[in-house]
Amino acid sequence: MFRFYDKSKRAPKKSEKKIQLYDDKGNAYWLEADEWRSKVLPANIKKYWNDPENLYAIIHMAFKDGFGSDVLKAASRLKEIQPDHTSYSTLGVLQIQQGLLKEAEKTFTEEMNLLGKSAFSLNYLAKIYADTGRQDQVDGMLYEALKMNPNEENALEWWAAVRKEKGGDAAWVDALKHIATFEKSWLPQLWLGRTALKEEPLLTFGRT
Numbered sequence: 001m002f003r004f005y006d007k008s009k010r011a012p013k014k015s016e017k018k019i020q021l022y023d024d025k026g027n028a029y030w031l032e033a034d035e036w037r038s039k040v041l042p043a044n045i046k047k048y049w050n051d052p053e054n055l056y057a058i059i060h061m062a063f064k065d066g067f068g069s070d071v072l073k074a075a076s077r078l079k080e081i082q083p084d085h086t087s088y089s090t091l092g093v094l095q096i097q098q099g100l101l102k103e104a105e106k107t108f109t110e111e112m113n114l115l116g117k118s119a120f121s122l123n124y125l126a127k128i129y130a131d132t133g134r135q136d137q138v139d140g141m142l143y144e145a146l147k148m149n150p151n152e153e154n155a156l157e158w159w160a161a162v163r164k165e166k167g168g169d170a171a172w173v174d175a176l177k178h179i180a181t182f183e184k185s186w187l188p189q190l191w192l193g194r195t196a197l198k199e200e201p202l203l204t205f206g207r208t
Helices: 033-047 052-064 068-081 085-097 101-115 119-131 135-148 153-180 187-198
Strands: 013-015 018-022 028-032
Touching: 018 033, 028 033, 033 052, 033 068, 052 068, 052 085, 068 085, 085 101, 085 119, 101 119, 119 135, 119 153, 135 153, 153 187
Parallel strands: none
Antiparallel strands: 013 018, 018 028
């Protein structure tokens, strides 16, 4: 799904303090991570400053390699040249990773005002609320996210876990059953099946 630099390049891999890259002919070579960070990354951000597809790929790989702070400006640029849900969410997630919670909340709120709500953004906004002492609003926000997309994994796990904490395994099952009634849901059913296999007394499928 994700590409590094451009469509012909494969993703780099970290090996201790080196990153594996590929040249235009597909040949692998290794580069010190510090050199990649100080030279290759800035050069490619500059090269693809006006190319949202490749700029996103660079941001994503830098994030995965632990260089999120190096691509915050690039993420802001991505939102500027391609103001869609992906760009806003990319910037918001990076801001959360860097502890910039006020900025992240502003990013996700702006996204929802301009583009409408998404389950992904609601889930991360709920995380910001939880981390800033507004726990009373989190549950409703997660539920709203699940109504939009009952297969939003983080929201589903979090929402069901809250119920499990209060009511035990049976409450976990009931929570999944509830979300499983939502249109186009499949992840709750998958987790219910796994629960049935692990804890058969908790859940049966019509057997007597």
